[in-house]
Amino acid sequence: MNCFKNTTLFVASMMLAFLPYGARAQKAMSLSECIQYAYNNHPEMRLAQLQIQDAEWQLKENTATGLPQLSAGIDFQHFLKVPALPAEALGFQAPPGTKLAFQLRNSIGGNVQYSQLLFSNSYLLAIKASRYYREYVQIQLEAARHKTRNEVIDAYLPALLLTENLSLMDKNIGNLEKMLSDTREIFKAGFAEQLDVDRLELALNSLKSERDNLQRQQAIVVDALKFTIGFPVQEEMTPSDQLEQLMDTYADADLTSELNPSARPEYLQILKARQLGSIQTSLYQKTWLPTVAGFVSASGSYQGNDKLFWVPTAVTGVSVSIPLWDGGGTKAKRERAMIEERQIEIQKDMLENAFSLELSSARKQYMNALERIENKERNLQLADRVYTTTRKKYDAGIGSSFELVTAEQQVFEAQQGLLQAQYDLLNTRISIKKALGQL
16 A cells, blocks of 8 residues: 555656646746745845844944943962062172062962943944944835835836736637638638638747747746745746736826935935934044043952962042044044045935936836827727728638738737837836835
8 A cells, every 4th residue: 555655656746747847836926925025035135134133233232332341350370480689789688698589479369340431422422323323224124125126026027028928929829720720621611722721820830939939038037036036946936917907006107296305215324324424523523522431440369478368459540531642643534524424415416316317207208108008009909900800801701811810910919019018107107106205
């Protein structure tokens, strides 16, 4: 029984391994599912999360500098040769050869020290900068989400367009196959020529060859989509949305709202960078402020040669440090910090200008796409009407197969043109939302 079961499983697995590409199970994913998958798996998102954790620990590290510090230590010393001088060299009356030692041979000591930073301008600014940096990396995470979402959209829509093109091509192949089958039957009955059959067969073969090329292109684009969202490239995946469905999701195009740069996370990033730069500048503008610290230290040691004696010590105090002159290094740092602030200001102005250009361009492209889709819809209606008339004439025996094939190709081209126009219109709607910071 077990042998039969194992054999069955082996045969089933071998059959699965030799299934054709299109027959294997594929994971169908919508645009929203791809975006969420990228949020969880994209390397940039994981890096941004780690940067937030790093910023939290950096704030704690800087805060700890101003908190009470406690340390303890212990040491042991044994002098192999004790330093000594002749007694007469020190002015003492003693027998010749007598030496006076300045250090006992053995010493065992320990100490405990407590210190507390009382005031430091650089410490206060470091804490402020750490908090701003934490806010900066949180904005950076949102900017990474924004960038990732846009990259997924830009990768998903071409994959969806090619997928729908394949479906459209399959539908037209089915129509041509039926037409060819009907024509062959008519030819057998003696009411059609071999030329009619050959023309339809040629058109069908050309369309199938075009479909094979399109399918390979679609596989390449879908692989790029997998890479963008962090999906394993070796696994099968296909877009599950429909172009018309996404057209309804992004149905509106805001053509009147004023640009608000603060709606874009990359703009908030540069504003926070400007705040960090101002903190750096103020750090070098008040270098004359003192650093004040207090401390308490207690220590004790056992000292002696053959017999040890306890020698305790305790000290407390306050230290004040005021920088007076550092050779002009602080001035140079201050000037560099001020230059960096001006650079950030220029970058902010450039970003605002780029946002305005992006929005203006997206709105103009939208108007062009809107006009183009209306034209493509009219073309498809005309092509359908021509095909219907041509098919009736062909069925009645007063039309040629050449006219029928031509009309069929015109319908297919009009369908493809409308599909491309819908894709362009959807793209422009999304571009407007991106420019306004609504995505």
